[in-house]
Amino acid sequence: MPSPPGDVLMTDPTPAVYELPPADRRPVDQDRVDALLRQRERTLLRDNAEWFCRLRWLVVAVLLVAGLGALLTDNWSAFGLSITPGWTLSAAVALSLVNVAYLVWLRRLGENISWHQSKTLIWIQISIDLAVLTFVIHHLGCLSTFAPFMYLGHIVLSCIFFRPTESLIVLLASIALYVGLVFLEVAGVMQPASLFVGAAIPEAQNIIVWQTVFACFLWISIWYLASRLSDSLHRRDRELAAANIRLEAGSRERMRHMLQTTHQLKAPFAAIHANTQLLLEGYCGVLPERAARITEKIAQRCAFMSQQIQSMLQLANLRSEAQLPPEPVRLRMDQLVETLIRRIEPTAQQRGITFETDLRPVEITMPKDYVTMIVDNLLTNAVNYSHEGDSVQVSLQTASDDRIAFMVRDHGIGIPADKLPHVFDDYYRTDEAAKHCRLSTGLGLAVVRDAARACGIGVRIESAPGWGTRVWLDIPIESTQARSATEQPNDDAIRQTT
Structure with a gap:
């Protein structure tokens, strides 16, 4: 139906729209997380490296006992062992020099040692240890004993110290050294040795090959399990570090609100206390005895609250890290x-x-x-x-x-x-x-x-x-x-x- 002339068409105004935005989740400062984790890793590397040194001293003691025993007497053969003093004392001296050099370097750097320096020291130790370990495994019996499984100790420790990609380097280095040692002994470049008197050395190459393949497969399996577990722990550590930073930020925010609220309460309590003093001094006339007692209690309570607020603010200022x-x-x-x-x-x-x-x-x-x-x-x-x-x-x-x-x-x-x-x-x-x-x-x-x-x-x-x-x-x-x-x-x- 057409509108009569002169009428004004009434249209609904366009409503304004506002949609509540989602919660603003402040991202965690990844630089702080990385710095915190780097500090923890530095401490872990330093502590574990010192523990590794103590373990190495134990190995040195065992090698010295074996070498000196073989040097002074030939009673090892009575136990079915074939130990010569040359390789045992040489390995003991090499490990001792590594330990002494590391400890001197560590004492010289002191607490100022950086994360990169700690990691470099660990890599140097592992490299020298693998070389000495290969030398020891050759004399213990690479083909006739279970000595090659001593590589597993360094493989597992590398999974604890390093990330999977870095521990993989230790695994591959161990496999390369072991396979190279087997090849040199089978090829006759190095004379096979054994810890046990009369130990049988496999002559069939297929047995040696399957033995080597089995050892490498076992090492890879153990590395995979240990690295996965260690990587899971590292991720959890990163999550905990991020949560810790969020908790610290929340604590600082709560402290800021508490101080702000406390400071805002200071003036009202002071005003109440001042007004009650005016009432007690007769500014509005003489108060009845009962009213005077109540007013006196109010004044005392306000004085107490003002003193407590003052003490809380003083403590907060003394403990504030941001305030100089x-x-x-x-x-x-x-x-x-x-x-x-x-x-x-x-x-x-x-x-x-x-x-x-x-x-x-x-x-x-x-x-x-x-x-x-x-x-x-x-x-x-x-x-x-x-x-x-x-x-x-x-x-x-x-x-x-x-x-x-x-x-x-x-x-x-x-x-x-x-x-x-x-x-x-x-x-x-x-x-x-x-x-x-x-x-x-x-x-x-x-x-x-x-x-x-x-x-x-x-x-x-x-x-x-x-x-x-x-x-x-x-x-x-x-x-x-x-x-x-x-x-x-x-x-x-x-x-x-x-």
Whole structure:
């Protein structure tokens, strides 16, 4: 039906379309995977090469015993063995020289040995070992004994050390040496020998041919099975390395979100704490007694959460691999301690706790932020775990020309001897500490631990229940560049004594 004149045709607008894209799976950095696997292979090659050297020393010992026994006496024939000292001692000397040369080279390179150098050393060892092994097999009896099956040891080890294509080279080299040795003995170029007296050497060439073919077929079968198994393990290792990198990336991402969330919570808690203080000070009038108690609890809880957030951020910064440590600066240690004492004095005065100080003027070169974290946490702990009306002694003395001694001593609840080694753990609190101070975070000494390690400061704690706690800091006056707190130096840097 035609539209009447003047009417406007109404058409549906074209809708916009949006389709949710698939999840963006970030590809694993293959360079990092290859670097991680290369590092593992380097360690494996080095460790296995050293184990191979120990095994070679055992072979050298056996050859020396056999050679010296044949040289000094002829009793081997009584056991049906035909051993001459010439070839046994020659093989022992050759293997000894290989071992000594390898160990000298390895010690000279030390931990800086590269993956290519490790692999080159392994190839040199295998090449020399195959040559010496062929020499030994000839004298043990290439045609009359099972000595040729000694090649299997190197074939299997090459499957463990190398990839299938590389272990195939060892297999082909072993077959070539064995077939060449058989050909030379059959052709009369080399006189066949045997370990056993009167051993029968096959004269029919077809027997020798089938014997050689069977040995080569067996070696190829074992190489195939061992290389397949080793290759499967290598692939699984690569998958695990990629999964490990993904887990590390996920852990860093979770840490970033945690720090971001923690940092965002810091301002609201500070605002709540400030507003509750205004209420308690009568900004909105006198609060009823019950409301004042509730407001006081809110203020205490906010202060606790703010302190915990601050400690978490400090620990995260200390352990961050991406963040460079602060530069050491020249500072007056005594003035810094006095400033921190004045900051904590109002809290201490509420419980009748006083400070007794003996601070000598001392200048040090240290990262100021790290030193502030250490001293502030030690002073806070001394106040938190002291009894009402107690005193806290603080001293700063020159210990030597290049070190100073800082001490904080309280007469509080103390720490049992069996729990003393754990006080530096994250979130660790003894039962006595949890009962005495409910608002402690358990992170203060963890911050002290990481900051002290970063600055090279020694920490010693002396404590006993009822006696209190004394903490000593051994601080170098001149500090080098602050190290990353993620490094783990010798645990003797933190010593606990009862």
